[in-house]
Amino acid sequence: MTGLRRLPFNGPEGKPAYIPSNNPDGPLSLFADSIEAQQLEVGATLLALVRPLLDATLTADEAMYMLRRTAECLRDALDVAESRGQRMGLPDQALPGTADEVLSQALKRSFIDVQPESGGV
Template sequence: MTSGTGQLRLLPWTGPEGKPCYLAGDGAGYLSRLADTMEATQLGLAGELFQEATQVLDKRQWTPGELHLLAVRLTEALGNVHRIAVSRGARLPTPADDDLGVGDDLGDEEDGQDGSYPVVCR
């Protein structure tokens, strides 16, 4: 059984060898809820770390060790946020052409460069 989009869910943790872990399911089980909780925790910690990094860098007085530790923690947080974004993006439904407004009067003007259409925001 897979998620509503028919794909496996990339989990917010890795296996023993650092390989990605995936979950097949409908998104309502215990592991899905655990993954949701872990994602929320990781995003919260990334937000707190961002604020801390801003304060450290604003002071303009730091040691090389402090900067190294900050870089390590920021790299870890960025990795977690990236994994969450990839996981959530993969679970988004793919809209049909009708949902994108293809063929309506807003997409009739070509940009003259490569035959593509300009982006229209409504």
């Protein structure tokens, strides 16, 4: 969706909400940035709380509660990543190959091979 920014919340009908992306310093864009930052902060906090519980014995209700909150934070983080990726012009679909292969190709394109100058010291 060129020219549009997905907001970090849905519209009244539960569908994704968008605003024009031509004003990144506008009040709605700054509000969306703030919400995204809060969503990522909540996810980081939850992760810090959940990690120690992975080795604990939990009741089914406790485990389900933890799983639901973790899923909510993961959904929010993926929405933030998708929105930011769209603004950067990244493709929506996965790139072919393994993550290592994709990273390797990206690095090869990003860095210029610098050949050491020949000459003795």
